[in-house]
Amino acid sequence: MTPLQKAQIVRLFQQRTGAVALAIGDGANDVSMIQESRVGVSIMGLEGSQAELASDYAIPKFRFLKRLLMVHGRFSLYREAHCILYSIYKNIILVVSLYGYSFYSAYSGISFIDSWLLSLYGVFFVLLQPVAIGTLDKDVPDELAESIPQLYPPLSRERMYFSPGYIAKWLLDGAIEGAAYFFLVIYGIAAKDSLYPSKTAGVEDYGQVFFTMLVLAANLRMIIIFRYHMIVFVVLSVLVMVSLPVFEIIYAHFHSLAGTNLSVYIALELYSSYNIYLFMIFVLVTAIVYTISTNNFVQMIRPWTSAEFAISAAHASPYREPGRQELKRLKKEYRHHCDLAMQGAGGGMDPSRRVAALYEKSHHVGAKPR
Incomplete structure (x- = not known):
């Protein structure tokens, strides 16, 4: 897909739906798409700084x-x-x-x-x-x-x-x-x-x-x-x-x-x-x-x-012990897992689901009213 076609897709989506489009890219071929979107995000990498200069936000890794x-x-x-x-x-x-x-x-x-x-x-x-x-x-x-x-x-x-x-x-x-x-x-x-x-x-x-x-x-x-x-x-x-x-x-x-x-x-x-x-x-x-x-x-x-x-x-919640310490531990484990995944070393089951499951179980987020 050419850079112009990417930009046209973003423009068509925003005109037809009236929604705000976010475009993310890491190279010079994504510059037109990033500039056409309402929110442009670039990934800082080895393909030059053209996308970074054209974007609203620049992040070092996609997981951010x-x-x-x-x-x-x-x-x-x-x-x-x-x-x-x-x-x-x-x-x-x-x-x-x-x-x-x-x-x-x-x-x-x-x-x-x-x-x-x-x-x-x-x-x-x-x-x-x-x-x-x-x-x-x-x-x-x-x-x-x-x-x-x-x-x-x-x-x-x-x-x-x-x-x-x-x-x-x-x-x-x-x-x-x-x-x-x-x-x-x-x-x-x-x-x-x-x-x-x-x-x-x-x-x-x-x-x-x-x-x-x-x-x-x-x-x-x-x-x-x-x-x-x-x-x-x-x-x-x-x-x-x-x-x-x-x-x-x-x-x-x-x-x-x-x-x-x-x-x-x-x-x-x-x-x-x-x-x-x-x-x-x-x-x-x-x-x-x-x-x-x-x-x-x-x-x-x-x-x-x-x-x-x-x-x-949600606001009433995570500051009770040991729930707070457990959330911190899972967050640290999640970051370590992501680093291993980026290096191709695996890392086991993704603990991000465990964070959400722990919170929902403890505080009943998403429960229906009686």
């Missing part, structure tokens, strides 16, 4: 294709999806509340949140969270993703992290939480004027309360939804939560900072009132209960074959 797809491909999809969804979520909760205040104030144009605080919301207080999601988080352990084939097909069949329902849940969560936080401030403490025990609070006071609550809730959601490297996310969120009141107190001492400062001395009075701490605790507990309950409800109403339940069942 499994890990490239089932581990790195899976984590890339998971991280990109949640990085995008969290970025949209943190903006929705802010925009919905600002729209609510515009309607509540009869479109008077009065600023609800100080301009400096509003500017720093996206460039400091919730800046690193999407970066952390896109670089560190993952849904299942590496060993699980590579050794359990049942976890891979739902990525494309059910469009796990880019399905309309999954995206709609994130958008709906942002809209509901933004509206809830606004109404809690306006109709919870502003309507009863219960922020200060001995004075009447102004719009700037309630705006700063709302902004503080918004930043805390957005960082708290990050801690709840992430599954791995929890210490990194907890430390990052705690640093943001601690730096926010410190910044507000320092900022309150500036009468003018590139314009009129609407928050002069507000933070000093705000954090001297015990009512604000009770209100923040109530809001954060409500946010935790809402996030956990909605996530569990979505998992409960979906069938066992759905992606989220399958991953939840």
